[in-house]
Amino acid sequence: MMNLIFPAMVIISFASAIATGRMAELSAAVVTGGSAAVDLLLTLVAVMCFWGGVMEIAEQSGMTKGLSRLVSPLLRFIFPRLRKEKYILEAISLNVSANMLGLGNAATPLGIESMKRLQEINPDTARASDEMVVFVVMNTAAMRIIPTTVAALRGQYGSAEPMAILLPSLLTSASALAVGLTVARLGCLFKRRAGKKKC
Amino acid sequence: MLSDIAQWVLPLVLSIIFCFSLCKKIKIFDCFVRGAVKGLKTLYGIFPTVVALVIAVTMLRESGATELIASLFSPVASALGIPEEIIPVAMLTPVSGGGSMSLFRDTLEVYGPDSFIGQVASVLMGSTDTTFYAVSIYFGAVSIKKTRHTLVAGLAADFTSLVLSSFFVKLFL
Numbered sequence: 399m400m401n402l403i404f405p406a407m408v409i410i411s412f413a414s415a416i417a418t419g420r421m422a423e424l425s426a427a428v429v430t431g432g433s434a435a436v437d438l439l440l441t442l443v444a445v446m447c448f449w450g451g452v453m454e455i456a457e458q459s460g461m462t463k464g465l466s467r468l469v470s471p472l473l474r475f476i477f478p479r480l481r482k483e484k485y486i487l488e489a490i491s492l493n494v495s496a497n498m499l500g501l502g503n504a505a506t507p508l509g510i511e512s513m514k515r516l517q518e519i520n521p522d523t524a525r526a527s528d529e530m531v532v533f534v535v536m537n538t539a540a541m542r543i544i545p546t547t548v549a550a551l552r553g554q555y556g557s558a559e560p561m562a563i564l565l566p567s568l569l570t571s572a573s574a575l576a577v578g579l580t581v582a583r584l585g586c587l588f589k590r591r592a593g594k595k596k597c
Numbered sequence: 598m599l600s601d602i603a604q605w606v607l608p609l610v611l612s613i614i615f616c617f618s619l620c621k622k623i624k625i626f627d628c629f630v631r632g633a634v635k636g637l638k639t640l641y642g643i644f645p646t647v648v649a650l651v652i653a654v655t656m657l658r659e660s661g662a663t664e665l666i667a668s669l670f671s672p673v674a675s676a677l678g679i680p681e682e683i684i685p686v687a688m689l690t691p692v693s694g695g696g697s698m699s700l701f702r703d704t705l706e707v708y709g710p711d712s713f714i715g716q717v718a719s720v721l722m723g724s725t726d727t728t729f730y731a732v733s734i735y736f737g738a739v740s741i742k743k744t745r746h747t748l749v750a751g752l753a754a755d756f757t758s759l760v761l762s763s764f765f766v767k768l769f770l
Contacts, residue, residue, distance in 0.1 A: 545724075570757075
């Protein structure tokens with residue numbers, strides 16, 4: 399998939415730079431994009447180290463087990479085939495909890511750890527498993543309960559009620575999550591049937 | 598009020614983890630270092646993916662491609678009751694967290710946070726995450742290139758957010 403998306407993005411950029419006459423900006427973007435990438439990675443260095451360390455502590459102390467027990471009814475519903483994979487569910491439950499608390503920086507390294515554990519039971523390591531698809535889709539939707547960043551920005555720009563958007567945000571993100579998970583599930587069913595026919 | 602509470606979340610979570618681990622008599626610092634090394638190794642693995650994606654997104658934005666695509670979608674948007682001014686923000690949310698955040702700031706500044714457009718943009722920002730970033734980082738970390746229908750499902754969720762944000766703002770605000 400990325401083998402198509404990456405060139406497509408570059409070629410579309412080139413074509414629209416011709417159309418809009420922004421070739422100079424596009425040419426500069428290759429350089430500025432590179433430094434933007436390094437900026438992002440520098441932030442990630444600290445984040446990955448710190449939360450990698452904290453996760454190790456939480457795991458050694460047995461905290462992750464407790465947490466996964468707390469979130470497990472929900473996860474068992476979303477990942478019915480992982481019911482017995484406690485080791486994986488622990489990592490996923492940490493990622494989900496961090497997302498719900500709005501700790502995006504913590505959620506990413508925990509999510510990567512979950513992916514690595516999912517990869518261990520993946521029969522075809524070059525191809526995403528059903529659980530991986532569902533897990534990543536879950537992470538592309540916002541799960542945070544309180545949209546703090548948005549509310550803070552609204553306050554900064556002089557909103558009378560920064561938190562007024564709480565209820566519509568919750569309903570919107572819950573529906574989006576439901577749609578994403580449904581499409582992910584349906585896609586898995588469809589692909590599996592198509593695969594069986596070939597055999 | 599609620600944003601004051603939000604400031605407490607991170608320090609509180611950390612303190613709880615550390616107190617609990619102290620009680621369990623874990624060698625906290627040793628564990629931390631071990632985990633941090635693992636984190637570094639993971640980052641090394643996703644480095645190329647992040648560089649590729651960030652550069653490609655910057656190119657898309659600077660070449661004017663996002664605006665071009667946005668103008669293509671404006672008839673569809675008006676049919677769905679989505680304000681046209683939202684489309685650039687909606688286009689950027691799946692690809693770039695930083696980019697959409699700066700556009701969101703512009704939107705708040707130009708239209709005001711309590712205007713219809715400002716509110717729809719707020720709900721949209723509060724209910725989506727950067728789909729491309731998540732897909733590339735998570736699959737990059739385990740070096741999987743066949744991501745199957747992940748992107749389709751993620752974008753379906755983003756589209757739902759876009760349509761419903763206008764709908765729910767009209768309904769509640």
